[in-house]
Amino acid sequence: MEWEIREERFKEERIPALGNRFLVGNGYLGVRGTLEEYTKTQLAAVNLAGIFDQVGDGWREPLNAPNGFYTWLKVDGIIYRLPGEEPEEHCMELDYRHGIFSRKTVWKTERGMITLKTERFASLDQVHLCCMRYCVSADFHGEIEIFTGIDGDVWDIHGPHYGRFEIEFPDRGSRMTAVTHGEDQSVTVLERFRTDFPCEIRERSFDKKAGHQIAFVSDGCSRYTLEKAVVVFTSRDEQWDMLRGEMILRQFERLGYEGLKQMQIQCWENLWKYSEVRIEGDEEAMASLNYSIYHLLSIAPREGKSLSIPARGLSGQTYKGAVFWDTEMFMLDFFLFTDPPAARKLVKYRIDTLEGALQKAESYGWKGAFYAWESQEGGRDACTDYNVTDVFTGRPVRTYFRDKQVHISAAAAYGILRYVELTGDDSVLEEGGLRAVTECARFYDSLLLKYLDRDEYEIHDVIGPDEYHERVNNNGYTNRMAKYVLESAADLLERYPYLAQKLPYDAGTLTERFRDGAVHLKLPVPDEEGILEQFDGYGKLEDASLDEVRGRLLHEKEYWGGANGVASHTKIIKQADVVTWLSLFPEDYSRDIQKKNWEYYEPRTEHGSSLSSCMYAMLACRCGMAEKAYPFFLKSAKADLTDGGKEWAGLVYIGGTHPAAEGGAYMTAVEGFGGLRFGKNGPEVKPCLPKGWESLQFYVCWHGERYLIKIEKEKWEIGKV
Numbered sequence: 001m002e003w004e005i006r007e008e009r010f011k012e013e014r015i016p017a018l019g020n021r022f023l024v025g026n027g028y029l030g031v032r033g034t035l036e037e038y039t040k041t042q043l044a045a046v047n048l049a050g051i052f053d054q055v056g057d058g059w060r061e062p063l064n065a066p067n068g069f070y071t072w073l074k075v076d077g078i079i080y081r082l083p084g085e086e087p088e089e090h091c092m093e094l095d096y097r098h099g100i101f102s103r104k105t106v107w108k109t110e111r112g113m114i115t116l117k118t119e120r121f122a123s124l125d126q127v128h129l130c131c132m133r134y135c136v137s138a139d140f141h142g143e144i145e146i147f148t149g150i151d152g153d154v155w156d157i158h159g160p161h162y163g164r165f166e167i168e169f170p171d172r173g174s175r176m177t178a179v180t181h182g183e184d185q186s187v188t189v190l191e192r193f194r195t196d197f198p199c200e201i202r203e204r205s206f207d208k209k210a211g212h213q214i215a216f217v218s219d220g221c222s223r224y225t226l227e228k229a230v231v232v233f234t235s236r237d238e239q240w241d242m243l244r245g246e247m248i249l250r251q252f253e254r255l256g257y258e259g260l261k262q263m264q265i266q267c268w269e270n271l272w273k274y275s276e277v278r279i280e281g282d283e284e285a286m287a288s289l290n291y292s293i294y295h296l297l298s299i300a301p302r303e304g305k306s307l308s309i310p311a312r313g314l315s316g317q318t319y320k321g322a323v324f325w326d327t328e329m330f331m332l333d334f335f336l337f338t339d340p341p342a343a344r345k346l347v348k349y350r351i352d353t354l355e356g357a358l359q360k361a362e363s364y365g366w367k368g369a370f371y372a373w374e375s376q377e378g379g380r381d382a383c384t385d386y387n388v389t390d391v392f393t394g395r396p397v398r399t400y401f402r403d404k405q406v407h408i409s410a411a412a413a414y415g416i417l418r419y420v421e422l423t424g425d426d427s428v429l430e431e432g433g434l435r436a437v438t439e440c441a442r443f444y445d446s447l448l449l450k451y452l453d454r455d456e457y458e459i460h461d462v463i464g465p466d467e468y469h470e471r472v473n474n475n476g477y478t479n480r481m482a483k484y485v486l487e488s489a490a491d492l493l494e495r496y497p498y499l500a501q502k503l504p505y506d507a508g509t510l511t512e513r514f515r516d517g518a519v520h521l522k523l524p525v526p527d528e529e530g531i532l533e534q535f536d537g538y539g540k541l542e543d544a545s546l547d548e549v550r551g552r553l554l555h556e557k558e559y560w561g562g563a564n565g566v567a568s569h570t571k572i573i574k575q576a577d578v579v580t581w582l583s584l585f586p587e588d589y590s591r592d593i594q595k596k597n598w599e600y601y602e603p604r605t606e607h608g609s610s611l612s613s614c615m616y617a618m619l620a621c622r623c624g625m626a627e628k629a630y631p632f633f634l635k636s637a638k639a640d641l642t643d644g645g646k647e648w649a650g651l652v653y654i655g656g657t658h659p660a661a662e663g664g665a666y667m668t669a670v671e672g673f674g675g676l677r678f679g680k681n682g683p684e685v686k687p688c689l690p691k692g693w694e695s696l697q698f699y700v701c702w703h704g705e706r707y708l709i710k711i712e713k714e715k716w717e718i719g720k721v
């Protein structure tokens with residue numbers, strides 16, 4: 001398999017999409033797949049994990065660091081850059097086996113041809129470091145200038161965040177510290193370069209940019225190489241200062257670009273050893289799936305406290321850099337199966353942010369932990385009450401994601417419980433995990449409603465995964481997850497009495513309440529056709545087809561949900577909802593019921609969220625419908641490889657990478673097609689491979705052991721490694 005994606009020729013309109021597709025990252029930062037000469041206009045960005053700022057009433061969003069890759073080329077006073085000077089040849093590549101981005105561009109100048117080849121990576125070994133190589137060759141004698149430096153005029157959606165810049169020029173490099181005027185956060189970028197040719201070097205700073213002008217005369221046959229290291233640290237990083245930055249730069253001086261690149265290759269090879277999924281017989285599936293895995297590996301936090309993965313990874317400020325249920329329900333399994341310490345970090349994020357969840361619950365008058373729908377550091381909810389802008393009036397629309405999407409707490413609890421179940425490492429429970437799960441159960445307990453004349457509890461006024469129908473009663477998915485949390489919390493309190501004792505509650509009373517809640521909580525039951533009603537009254541909504549509903553749109557960016565949305569009063573749903581429930585709890589209903597619900601809901605699903613397809617794929621596999629699952633699987637695996645994903649919700653830009661779809665594709669491959677389950681003695685499989693797949697092979701961790709699983713059509717092997 002080729003571990004490369006390539007884009008030939010330059011098309012200006014593809015710049016935003018390629019910025020996502022060719023991203024390199026290391027969990028600390030993500031460098032968009034943009035060219036060295038790009039500025040904020042082309043959405044160039046070095047997006048940072050876990051550091052946020054708010055300007056005025058704008059949305060609070062993560063910071064983009066000053067761009068230390070900023071470099072351009074000048075011949076005879078003309079800057080050769082894209083977009084701008086039409087190239088003779090242009091190509092971009094991403095070696096996603098090793099996280100290395102490269103480009104080649106050839107321009108025809110008045111004097112002759114000039115070729116630019118660059119390469120860069122975000123170091124996995126040292127996450128504060130990025131490296132770049134910039135090679136110029138010209139088939140003419142002439143004066144050439146390169147400008148290389150740091151661009152502080154960054155792309156912001158709700159900015160500008162930086163109000164103050166400090167610039168210095170140490171030997172062969174620049175330093176820029178940018179300070180935000182909103183929350184006084186600072187980001188420092190150090191760059192150091194080296195050249196292998198005689199040149200004149202001059203410092204320059206202009207328009208929030210600082211760097212060096214490197215002038216030389218080309219001899220018509222040589223290659224002129226500039227190597228550069230970029231170090232980034234922020235006011236959120238503990239024990240970081242210039243001195244530490246300088247030490248990393250010295251490593252670059254010692255090893256050079258090539259030495260550091262070899263380390264990068266080694267680090268990625270180590271990661272792939274147990275992450276790669278092999279599929280014989282279907283190159284496209286294998287390549288797309290491993291490309292998806294590449295993204296997950298590039299954005300997983302490795303250093304730093306209390307970090308998780310934002311919904312758009314590290315591809316920019318979209319979705320406010322916030323963590324959603326996407327992490328636990330769609331991405332966590334990949335890390336649990338391949339790298340449990342990374343999974344532990346994700347789970348710890350929810351434990352560390354419990355305080356924010358307790359405060360949120362209290363602010364709404366509930367008990368326990370109501371986790372943030374869009375979680376930023378400390379568990380603060382970045383979701384606003386007006387999260388969509390109406391395309392017709394330009395006015396903010398009241399949305400209820402923040403206050404009514406209560407299933408988020410179940411996702412937080414699910415992550416912790418699943419981690420303990422699959423790793424056997426219950427130390428997280430001691431480190432606050434038991435408290436967090438208990439608080440989630442207290443939250444659901446406080447949401448329960450009871451009619452005096454009925455023996456059932458209900459949960460009203462929520463939004464399930466299908467966000468187009470707001471403020472509904474008894475959403476099946478939400479109630480099922482609440483039941484699971486109540487049951488699991490009761491089990492934990494009984495299994496860990498010494499931890500339960502430390503809680504500020506009477507464990508016995510809580511256990512009883514939780515059990516009672518779990519037993520009596522209303523869940524939809526299949527109707528005579530076997531269909532589970534997504535929420536009370538769903539069955540009475542207009543049964544218009546997807547095309548009909550789409551045809552009613554008055555504007556292509558119009559929001560489908562909310563008070564006036566085209567889908568709200570119809571049965572058209574945004575994403576898998578009942579199907580998510582059934583794919584998580586297949587034991588709840590027979591295969592026949594699962595299948596009926598799949599067939600009922602699929603044509604009524606817009607798949608307006610990239611989280612939808614994989615859940616349909618998973619359930620189709622569970623129903624033995626591998627061929628039906630396959631296109632949904634491929635769509636999920638190619639979420640960032642194909643054009644056409646939704647980029648707008650009303651007037652809000654939501655473009656970026658789609659890690660939940662990527663994690664979902666992985667889940668479908670190993671748990672869907674592979675049929676992976678965990679029994680008392682470890683992993684088991686019940687495969688259901690699609691037609692073209694001759695074999696499927698992957699590693700999986702369970703209770704401290706690693707297993708290699710090889711599946712062929714009719715047989716399989718599971719061996720401890």
Ligand code: BGC
Pocket residue numbers: 311319324325326465467574575608609611660
């Ligand atoms: C989906 C949510 C998801 C969010 C972030 C929304 O469009 O409806 O389920 O959590 O995007 O990916």
